[in-house]
């Protein structure tokens with residue numbers, strides 16, 4: 225898709241805009257295009273310019289593909305990434321934005337705003353509606369776009385509809401993304417969508433797929449801090465176990481406040497079990513009821529947090545929550561599910577599952593329920609994962625936070 229935006233007036237003087245070349249490449253008849261760009265702008269430093277000093281220690285550029293790029297969540301997230309907030313002040317980025325036919329004009333508007341921000345680290349913005357082009361050579365794929373459940377739709381229908389989309393995107397990633405690409409799935413039902421995507425992208429390491437539960441972790445930290453009357457920063461070691469749905473288990477048993485056991489600081493088991501737990505499980509839905517739409521800004525913040533958690537070494541003794549593949553997990557959770565667990569990273573983009581958390585009967589019973597739910601969801605989408613004969617047993621219609 226060709227865009228004709230100009231940014232020469234607002235481009236810093238040390239940058240060379242290679243728009244003309246892009247324009248020419250685009251006008252080549254289809255089929256003859258070589259490296260035909262999709263995008264809005266490409267900025268390259270002019271080596272003869274004295275300001276080159278500033279960029280001498282920059283890392284090589286990374287490509288970040290974002291689906292649902294014209295939506296509300298992306299509208300908060302893209303600017304954080306482009307500003308350097310996520311990857312740091314020495315990491316130039318290329319944004320590759322995936323929209324749909326319906327959203328492509330809006331996507332141009334998003335790109336205009338990105339241009340107008342003059343973010344020095346933002347070197348390229350490319351737009352497209354074809355995942356196979358947009359995901360090319362991606363280092364990160366943030367899969368945000370998904371359809372919401374419409375009136376009268378069963379959960380199984382939603383799984384089927386969005387599952388098809390994530391199967392296609394998985395195939396596209398498999399074909400064109402870097403083999404090391406990290407995939408963060410946000411579109412709901414995100415755990416099972418991540419599993420479908422992974423099954424369709426066998427060239428990528430299964431451990432590089434994540435479904436977002438950092439939002440739930442942040443929600444849990446906030447409520448614990450408010451109850452304890454302390455600053456959020458002092459709440460640590462909060463795990464969300466399981467599915468990003470109302471069966472998720474926010475773990476107050478292993479959480480800490482100011483380095484002390486959370487249950488010692490908040491000596492109110494009734495509140496922890498009967499108020500705190502359901503409040504976190506259903507917070508997304510309550511927010512939709514009040515605001516009339518899904519959380520967007522806080523989701524974007526939590527995606528940024530989840531990415532930063534992978535590219536920054538985790539603090540000694542702490543961990544973060546991410547829904548990752550259960551293969552070989554130390555908690556006896558069924559293999560082959562995308563399940564939220566406590567993780568640590570050494571900052572190179574990889575993670576390890578933290579072992580040895582205390583799982584008491586209260587936690588075990590609830591973790592099991594979330595596991596069963598995810599196992600059932602997987603049965604319903606097995607045909608999208610290339611598996612024959614899976615059975616779709618939705619014993620209980622458990623809900624996404626937003627479906628209440």
Ligand code: LMR
Pocket residue numbers: 412439507508509511518519624625626627
């Ligand atoms: C949230 O937790 O806020 C969202 O996942 C809710 C939703 O269903 O969109």
